Amino acid sequence: xxxxxxxxxxxxxxxxxxxxxxxxxxxxxxxxxxxxxxxxxxxxxxxxxxxxxxxxxxxxxxxxxxxxxxxxxxxxxxxxxxxxxxxxxxxxxxxxxxxxxxxxxxxxxxxxxxxxxxxxxxxxxxxxxxxxxxxxxxxxxxxxxxxxxxxxxxxxxxxxxxxxxxxxxxxxxxxxxxxxxxxxxxxxxxxxxxxxxxxxxxxxxxxxxxxxxxxxxxxxxxxxxxxxxxxxxxxxxxxxxxxxxxxxxxxxxxxxxxxxxxxxxxxxxxxxxxxxxxxxxxxxxxxxxxxxxxxxxxxxxxxxxxxxxxxxxxxxxxxxxxxxxxxxxxxxxxxxxxxxxxxxxxxxxxxxxxxxxxxxxxxxxxxxxxxxxxxxxxxxxxxxxxxxxxxxxxxxxxxxxxxxxxxxxxxxxxxxxxxxxxxxxxxxxxxxxxxxxxxxxxxxxxx
Numbered sequence: 321x322x323x324x325x326x327x328x329x330x331x332x333x334x335x336x337x338x339x340x341x342x343x344x345x346x347x348x349x350x351x352x353x354x355x356x357x358x359x360x361x362x363x364x365x366x367x368x369x370x371x372x373x374x375x376x377x378x379x380x381x382x383x384x385x386x387x388x389x390x391x392x393x394x395x396x397x398x399x400x401x402x403x404x405x406x407x408x409x410x411x412x413x414x415x416x417x418x419x420x421x422x423x424x425x426x427x428x429x430x431x432x433x434x435x436x437x438x439x440x441x442x443x444x445x446x447x448x449x450x451x452x453x454x455x456x457x458x459x460x461x462x463x464x465x466x467x468x469x470x471x472x473x474x475x476x477x478x479x480x481x482x483x484x485x486x487x488x489x490x491x492x493x494x495x496x497x498x499x500x501x502x503x504x505x506x507x508x509x510x511x512x513x514x515x516x517x518x519x520x521x522x523x524x525x526x527x528x529x530x531x532x533x534x535x536x537x538x539x540x541x542x543x544x545x546x547x548x549x550x551x552x553x554x555x556x557x558x559x560x561x562x563x564x565x566x567x568x569x570x571x572x573x574x575x576x577x578x579x580x581x582x583x584x585x586x587x588x589x590x591x592x593x594x595x596x597x598x599x600x601x602x603x604x605x606x607x608x609x610x611x612x613x614x615x616x617x618x619x620x621x622x623x624x625x626x627x628x629x630x631x632x633x634x635x636x637x638x639x640x641x642x643x644x645x646x647x648x649x650x651x652x653x654x655x656x657x658x659x660x661x662x663x664x665x666x667x668x669x670x671x672x673x674x675x676x677x678x679x680x681x682x683x684x685x686x687x688x689x690x691x692x693x694x695x696x697x698x699x700x701x702x703x704x705x706x707x708x709x710x711x712x713x714x715x716x717x718x719x720x721x722x723x724x725x726x727x728x729x730x731x732x733x734x735x736x737x738x739x740x741x742x743x744x745x746x747x748x749x750x751x752x753x754x755x756x757x758x759x760x761x762x763x764x765x766x767x
Contacts, residue, residue, distance in 0.1 A: 396438025
């Protein structure tokens with residue numbers, strides 16, 4: 321393959337910039353830039369402090385140059401990394417010099433594409449890399465590292481091996497159909513398939529939780545003056561929203577990001593929900609409902625010092641219809657309790673925003689609602705294609721069990737073979753070029 325180059329770090333001011341080059345000509349191009357003889361032996365994995373020059377021999381920077389020799393590199397090809405002083409100008413000059421000496425600009429994800437083609441990673445590890453780049457959740461990062469380590473690929477490969485063994489046993493029984501079936505072999509085959517089905521079900525269940533906790537949105541809703549904006553300020557520990565006794569202070573969605581126990585959450589304060597003749601306020605209320613429907617977590621705020629109003633009941637009705645994480649916040653508990661509504665069907669918390677200690681209490685309660693139970697066996701799928709493939713393979717396995725129990729060996733073998741193909745497609749490239757192009761386009765240039 322030809323030699324590709326890209327700036328792998330963001331184009332911005334910083335301590336260092338990294339320019340990465342991969343391909344057969346990487347080493348020779350690097351020697352030209354460092355003004356070294358072409359027969360000079362670059363020591364692999366050795367950080368060399370080098371003067372780097374442009375095409376006219378003018379010094380660009382004194383920087384670190386590292387040579388990763390094929391096949392012991394990320395892409396499986398010869399790779400050169402220049403670690404230069406940060407900023408835009410220096411890295412851009414080195415990039416242009418690499419291009420002058422014969423490299424070309426890498427496409428998005430092309431380094432990873434070459435790693436896939438050269439057997440340095442499989443599709444599961446590749447998809448985990450994409451997910452790691454886009455991940456906003458520290459707690460879920462450990463699941464992605466398991467995929468990067470190959471834990472999911474290993475489980476799938478073990479499952480494929482077991483299914484192959486079952487198919488082989490079934491085929492033997494088909495060949496000797498005139499003789500009595502070995503009940504032990506069929507019983508063992510059923511046990512093996514059921515074990516695989518259980519592990520696949522666990523992966524799909526964990527995956528469902530995993531995707532729910534990605535890019536979390538939290539919405540605070542309630543009627544005017546129940547303390548929504550005060551709760552936003554309490555969670556953020558700063559005065560982000562205007563707080564006033566005047567109803568309808570918040571007329572649009574106010575959004576911020578907040579880190580709750582390693583979960584990066586987009587949090588929004590919404591307009592108070594009530595009947596209004598004000599055009600602007602009415603639009604804000606409409607947006608409040610829309611944002612709530614689009615959120616993952618809803619904090620429904622009620623004033624315990626006041627009785628339930630029509631708007632409060634409308635909010636509760638909305639929450640009952642939505643498949644969301646709902647937390648009822650009973651606010652102003654420092655005042656006399658008037659609201660005696662039965663909230664027992666919801667998760668609830670009683671607080672007031674005058675006590676700063678309630679910020680931690682509320683944060684911890686939200687964290688409890690969004691914590692995913694992770695053990696050493698928890699594995700997840702990172703995209704819809706993987707999920708579809710595993711679900712379809714699961715259906716074939718379940719059908720194979722039914723057929724085996726009814727003594728239909730030929731059809732059960734066919735179902736198991738179909739499952740094998742689908743499982744294999746999770747870890748190995750498809751024969752569809754468009755799918756690969758779509759996947760790699762999600763990567764950064766230089767990755």
